[in-house]
Amino acid sequence: xxxxxxxxxxxxxxxxxxxxxxxxxxxxxxxxxxxxxxxxxxxxxxxxxxxxxxxxxxxxxxxxxxxxxxxxxxxxxxxxxxxxxxxxxxxxxxxxxxxxxxxxxxxxxxxxxxxxxxxxxxxxxxxxxxxxxxxxxxxxxxxxxxxxxxxxxxxxxxxxxxxxxxxxxxxxxxxxxxxxxxxxxxxxxxxxxxxxxxxxxxxxxxxxxxxxxxxxxxxxxxxxxxxxxxxxxxxxxxxxxxxxxxx
Ligand code: GLN
Numbered sequence: 001x002x003x004x005x006x007x008x009x010x011x012x013x014x015x016x017x018x019x020x021x022x023x024x025x026x027x028x029x030x031x032x033x034x035x036x037x038x039x040x041x042x043x044x045x046x047x048x049x050x051x052x053x054x055x056x057x058x059x060x061x062x063x064x065x066x067x068x069x070x071x072x073x074x075x076x077x078x079x080x081x082x083x084x085x086x087x088x089x090x091x092x093x094x095x096x097x098x099x100x101x102x103x104x105x106x107x108x109x110x111x112x113x114x115x116x117x118x119x120x121x122x123x124x125x126x127x128x129x130x131x132x133x134x135x136x137x138x139x140x141x142x143x144x145x146x147x148x149x150x151x152x153x154x155x156x157x158x159x160x161x162x163x164x165x166x167x168x169x170x171x172x173x174x175x176x177x178x179x180x181x182x183x184x185x186x187x188x189x190x191x192x193x194x195x196x197x198x199x200x201x202x203x204x205x206x207x208x209x210x211x212x213x214x215x216x217x218x219x220x221x222x223x224x225x226x227x228x229x230x231x232x233x234x235x236x237x238x239x240x241x242x243x244x245x246x247x
Contacts, residue, residue, distance in 0.1 A: 013047065014047040014048060014049055015038075015041055015046060015047065015048040015049075015064045015065075015221075015224055015225060016048075016049055016051050016062075016063045016064050017034050017037050017038055017048060017049070017050050017051065017063065017064065017065055017066070017067065018034075018051050018053055018059070018060070018063040018065065018066040018067070018089075018092075019031060019034040019050050019051065019052045019053065019066075019067055020053050020059060020066050020067065020068040020083075020089065021053060021054065021055060021068060021079045021082065021083075022052060022054070022069065023054045023055055024055060024071055024075040024076070024078050024079045025068050025069045025070065025071045025075065025076065025079050025104060025105060025108075026069035026070070026071070027069060027070040027071055027072070027103070027104075027160075027206070028069075028070065028158075028160070028206040028207075028208075029206070029207070029208045030067075030069025030070050030102045030103070030206060030208055030209070031067075031069060031208075032208035032210070032211055033067045033069070033100055033102070033208045033209055033210040033211075033217075034050045034067045035050070036208065036210040036211050036214075036217050037065070037067065037210060037217055037220065037221060038050055040214070040217055040218065040221060040228075040231060041221060041225070043231055043233075044228060044229050044231060046225060051063055055078065055079075055082055058085075058086035058088055059082075059083065059086050059087075059088035059089045059092075060088050061088040061089070061091035061092045061095075061097075062092075063092065063097065064097065064098075064224045065097055065098040065099065065100075065220060065221075065223075065224055066089060066092060066097060066098070066099045066100070067099070067100045067101075067102075068089075068099070068100070068101050068102065068105040068108075068109075069102045069103070069104075069105060070102050070103030070104040070105065070160075070161075070206060071103075071104040071105075072104075073104075073115040073116055073117070073162075075104075076104040076105075076107065076108050076113075077115070077121055079104075079105075079108055080108045080121055080122075080123060080124065083108065083124050084122070084124060089124070089126075090124065090125075090126060093126055093198060093199055093200060096198070096199045096223075097199055098199050098200075098201070098220045098223045098224065099126075099199060099200045099201070100201055100202075100203075100209070100210070100216075100220060101127075101200060101201070101202040101203070102202075102203060102204070102205070102206060102208075102209060103159070103160075103161055103203075103204050103205075103206060104161075104163075105202065106127070106129070106131070106165060106183075106194070106195060106202040106203065106204060107123065107131040107163050107165065108123055108124060109123060109124045109125075109126040109127045109200060109202060110123040110124075110125075110126075110127045110128075110129040110130055110131060110165070110195075111123055111125055111127075111128065111129065111130050111168070112130055112131075113130065113131035113132075113163055114131065114132045114133055114163075115133070116133050116162045116163075118133070126197065126198075126200050127170075127171050127195050127197050127200055127202055128167065128168035128169065128170030128171040128195075128197060129165050129166060129167045129168055129171050129183075129195050130165070130166055130168070131163040131164065131165045131166075132163065132164060132166075133162050133163060133164070134162060134163065134164040134184065134185050135185075136185070137160065137161065137162045138159050138160070138161055138162075138164070138180070138181035138182075138184075138185050138204075139158075139159065139160045140158060140159065140180055140181075141156070141157075141158050141179065141180060141243070141246060142155075142156070142157050142158060142159050142177065142179060142180030142181070142182060142193065142204070142205055143155070143156055143177075143178040143179040143180065143244065144174070144175035144176060144177050144178055144179075144180075144182060144193040144194075144205075145175055145176045145178055146174065146175045146216075147172070147173055147174065147175055147176060148174055148175070148196055148201070148219070150219045151175075151215055151216060151219060152215070153213070153215045153240075154178070154244060155174070155175050155193065155203070155205060155212075155213050155216070156205070156207070156212045156213065156240065156243045156244055157203070157204070157205025157206055157207040157209050157212055157213070158205070158206050158207060159180055159181060159182070159204045159205065159206070160206065161204055164181075164183065164184035164185060165183040165184060165195070165204075166183070166184065167183070167192070167195055170197055171195040171196065171197045172195070172196050172197070173192035173193065173194060173195065173196070174192075174193055174194030174195060174196050174201060174202070174203055175192065175193040175194055175203075176191070176192055176193070177191035177192060177193050180193075182194070182204060183195075183204065193205070199223070201216070201220065207243075211236070211239065212239060212240060212243055213240075214231075214233070214236050214240075218231075
C-alpha cells in the first residue's frame with residue numbers, strides 16, 4: 001500500500017499494481033489483468049492504481065502486486081535482460097509480493113528457456129522450471145482444474161505458445177489440464193498447467209486470464225488487502241459460462 005499505516009484497504013491507502021514491461025510483454029490483452037485487479041478493488045471501495053513500468057526504468061520493489069504478460073521470443077528476451085539488470089521484481093518476491101506471470105512470463109521467470117530458434121537464455125530464476133521448443137505450437141482453449149489452495153473454480157483461458165515447460169521440484173502446478181495442452185503437449189491425463197512458487201503464480205492462460213477467472217484475481221488481491229467482500233458481476237459470470245461451455 002502507498003500508506004501502510006492506515007491498514008489494508010483503509011480509506012487513505014492505495015493498492016499499487018505493477019504492470020511490468022507492457023511495452024514488450026502483454027500479448028492478447030494480458031495488460032487487462034492489471035485493469036481487472038484495479039477494478040475489483042475499486043468496486044469494493046478500495047483505492048487502487050496501476051503503475052506502468054517500461055524498459056526505460058528499473059522495476060520498483062515497493063509495489064503491492066505485479067502482473068507481467070506474454071510476448072514473442074525477441075520481446076521476451078529484452079524483458080529478461082531488463083529484469084536481470086534491475087532486480088526489483090526479485091526483491092518484491094523475496095518479501096512476498098504477489099506476482100501473476102502469463103505465458104512468456106512463465107518462461108522468463110524460470111531457470112532458462114530455449115527460443116524457437118534454438119537459443120538458450122538464462123531466466124530470472126524465480127520459478128523452478130525450464131522451457132524448450134515443442135515440435136508444434138500449442139494453440140487453443142484450455143480448461144484446467146486448480147490445485148492451488150483457495151481456488152475451486154475451473155480455470156479457463158487460451159494458449160498460444162511454442163515453448164513447452166517442465167517444472168522442477170521447487171515449483172508446483174497451478175492446475176491439472178482438463179482440455180488443451182497447458183505447460184506441455186502430449187501429457188494426456190498427466191498434463192499440468194502453470195506454476196506456483198512462493199508468491200509467484202504463473203500460467204499459460206491468456207484471456208485476459210483474470211477477466212475469465214475472477215476467483216484467481218481475488219485470491220491474489222486477498223494476499224494484499226486481506227479478506228474481500230463478495231463481488232457479484234453478472235457479465236463476468238456470463239463470460240465464464242460462455243467460455244466454459246465453448247468446445
Ligand atoms: N514466445 C513464447 C512461446 O512461443 C511465449 C508466447 C506467448 O507469450 N504467447 O513459447
